[in-house]
Amino acid sequence: MPNVAHFFEGVEKLLEICFDESSSPNGDLRNITRGEWENLLCHVKCEIISYIKNDSIDAFLLSESSMFVSKRRWILKTCGTTTPLKCLEQLLQLAKLEGYHVISDIFYSRKNFTRPEIQMSPHEGFFEEVTYLDTIFPEGRSYCLGSINLECWYLYTFSKPELKALPHLIVEEKSTDADPDQTIEILMQDLDKDIMSAFTKSKFTTGREVTAYSGIDKILPEMHIDDFLFDPCGYSMNGIRENGEYMTIHITPEEKFSYVSFESNVALNNYTKLISQVIKTFKPGKFIVTIFANKSSLAYETMKELEIEYSTLSNWRRTDMQCCNFPSYNLLFAQYSRALEKVL
Amino acid sequence: MPNVAHFFEGVEKLLEICFDESSSPNGDLRNITRGEWENLLCHVKCEIISYIKNDSIDAFLLSESSMFVSKRRWILKTCGTTTPLKCLEQLLQLAKLEGYHVISDIFYSRKNFTRPEIQMSPHEGFFEEVTYLDTIFPEGRSYCLGSINLECWYLYTFSKPELKALPHLIVEEKSTDADPDQTIEILMQDLDKDIMSAFTKSKFTTGREVTAYSGIDKILPEMHIDDFLFDPCGYSMNGIRENGEYMTIHITPEEKFSYVSFESNVALNNYTKLISQVIKTFKPGKFIVTIFANKSSLAYETMKELEIEYSTLSNWRRTDMQCCNFPSYNLLFAQYSRALEKVL
The missing domain is CATH 3.60.90.10 (S-adenosylmethionine decarboxylase)
Structure with missing residues (x-):
């Protein structure tokens, strides 16, 4: 056995996507089946270990953190060396089948990793993550809060109403009368x-x-x-x-x-x-x-x-x-x- | 002649240092002679081209931008491919001769360069600038405001009351009853x-x-x-x-x-x-x-x-x-x- 000190990266990668109203009358992200989620989570390198739900929200406990699904919003939070950005295109495809063609908000955020060198592509650095996100969402904006040579927190978010790789998906600025969030x-x-x-x-x-x-x-x-x-x-x-x-x-x-x-x-x-x-x-x-x-x-x-x-x-x-x-x-x-x- | 398109980097590097009260009764940064400033500005790669003054402040026009000197504050703003950080140690030595051993505030800031690749060391990137500043000032904090993959503005500033390379120089948090600034x-x-x-x-x-x-x-x-x-x-x-x-x-x-x-x-x-x-x-x-x-x-x-x-x-x-x-x-x-x- 190589003499490697035990380490686990608790710091999570947090991805949240909100869609505008569905074009289909029965459109709901919660129609996506457990099998489809399991398949999607293969790209992330984690598994579902438990599940609860109510009339508003489905909550999945994962082998590395959590996933929350409500009608129009999807949240994936994963720690360790998982690769959440790798499931993005599949998520957008599944959402499209439910009539979600318009994204109102996207947030990808995380604290600086304790040991960035053990992360896997495209998470080997924030610039790599941004470059990856930019292949899917044009004109995203990326921020670093806190001191960039010490402790900090990274955020990628959207600002422009268009999508490069998925031309049928439209991104719009949320109107001011949106639901409180x-x-x-x-x-x-x-x-x-x-x-x-x-x-x-x-x-x-x-x-x-x-x-x-x-x-x-x-x-x-x-x-x-x-x-x-x-x-x-x-x-x-x-x-x-x-x-x-x-x-x-x-x-x-x-x-x-x-x-x-x-x-x-x-x-x-x-x-x-x-x-x-x-x-x-x-x-x-x-x-x-x-x-x-x-x-x-x-x-x-x-x-x-x-x-x-x-x-x-x-x-x-x-x-x-x-x-x-x-x-x-x-x-x-x-x-x-x-x-x-x-x-x- | 190589076929290089004409370009000039207007974006300035802005360095401001404020000192606490001098330990010497006649201490004043404006006692530093023109010859000493010219010598210091050699490290920056710019020259004095004009000069005005009044009872509060000396203002130098430089071949690349400006320098302002008042009793306890020094501001250097230079554009092009100048290297302002390279004069820092000399500035601190000159200040020490005027009895300035305590730094109250330091700010180094600039917008993202239009063409970063033509800059000279230690200005070839913000991380290089921060690394250089950290050799002089420990525990400085560095920030990036705006979108880090688009337009942004970098800032390095102090937070801790000590100095690594210049142990006789003390950095202190400004008290709340400081002069308005x-x-x-x-x-x-x-x-x-x-x-x-x-x-x-x-x-x-x-x-x-x-x-x-x-x-x-x-x-x-x-x-x-x-x-x-x-x-x-x-x-x-x-x-x-x-x-x-x-x-x-x-x-x-x-x-x-x-x-x-x-x-x-x-x-x-x-x-x-x-x-x-x-x-x-x-x-x-x-x-x-x-x-x-x-x-x-x-x-x-x-x-x-x-x-x-x-x-x-x-x-x-x-x-x-x-x-x-x-x-x-x-x-x-x-x-x-x-x-x-x-x-x-």
Whole structure:
């Protein structure tokens, strides 16, 4: 056996595509069959391990993270060395069969990898990812938030209403009367050792046990939860509500490369309490918060002020804060580390 | 002669360093002699061509752009294939002789080059520039605003109070009761052909003539102006006021790569009118605005709202807007192109 230190890249690649109304009366992304999804996920190099649904949303737990499917929106979040961009063309073909010819929004985002050199093409670097996306979507725009030589977060998003490789698919700027939409992500590293030790098979047998023990079930208590504890360690959960809200948490507990991600589209006009509860649950040494909100969202006008408030009221030191105005979304990016780490 | 198309890189590299109070009672960067500056500028590959001063500020017109020196602040802005980072160590040595051991702020910024491949080391790419700066200043932070695969603007700035290569020089976060400070830059491309044709020796003999003809002298009428018309074309001007305010404009008029930059530290709580007048004077096809303001500045709280107002009132399409909160400064970045260019 070669003497290679054990490592797992917890940092996820997050891909979200929203379509305009279907041209077919029964068009719905949830008509896509389990077999078709399994086939599509082969390109990503991951598998479905569990599944829950309600009238608004289907939630798949994957061998590497999660997939959420609602009528017009598809979200794929995968960690490790998966290759989510490789399933894009197949996704667009499947969507077209459901009458989805018009894309309203695309977001591809991720934090900088801890070990970028182990990723596979087209994920060997953000420029390679952008080049790949540009072969499918012309005129996408790519951003790097945070310090590009230190910790950062990459985003690729659309701005122009046309498609190069798939000429029958049209991309349009979302109108201002779109449904309210918001997404919060909290990406945590250097987590508390004792808390992380719970997310192992040596301590618990099932996901359900550790969900309750850790307090994950109290973060957004209304959620119907599907959880999974990996062997020997690692944890994933999806939660869904009837109104289409979801949450998802993925945990890489190993001390040397601990990583926890929290994501939800829950509609709040103040994310301060939610952030506090997530941070108290996992006790990271540093974390990034991103909040997307469209013009119809409760969070749109207030998120900047709320963020400032959070920083003032807590013991965290905000090392970076940026916001971006996109055609239909505002984005807030903020990075925190323990105030104690401040070097004099 | 090789068949190489004529090209000049108008895009400037902008370096600004502010020092804390001098440890010597007569410490003043303006004590540095002309001979010392000429020697320092050899490293940059440019020369002094003209000079004005008042009680607050010395303003040098350079063969490639400008240099401003006040008691505790030094600004160097150079275009073409100059190498401004190469004079940094010498600048810090000269400052030390004047009792300046503590750096309060450093900013190095530039737009993406039109032709990066003709630049010289360490300016062959932003990563090379950052690597070079990191040999002098540890823990600097580097940002890319705008779309990193399209038009963008790079910034390197400080955050930590220490210096690697020059251990006697200390870098400190500016306290909140610092003097008000703000800088606006407007970087314009694809300029009006007729307006640009004025900035040639075939049309005018002196800088003064074209300054009046173009309306440059009306942008900030209080300024004492030093202007220069290059042969066969190209234009530079510095303007200064007794209160320490400056402005500087540099023009590359050639149609294929036209570029105009405007910069000033004038204190306003609303930059909308100034931006409008600059844009009317030069009629660009696209432009970037950056505004830095510290917490003591009139512009600090209001610049975001003002920017939104400008976009709403004008016919310009804002293609990007981002803002960053740094420890002592807010930064606004906005990119505009003609609304007519909107592709349906």
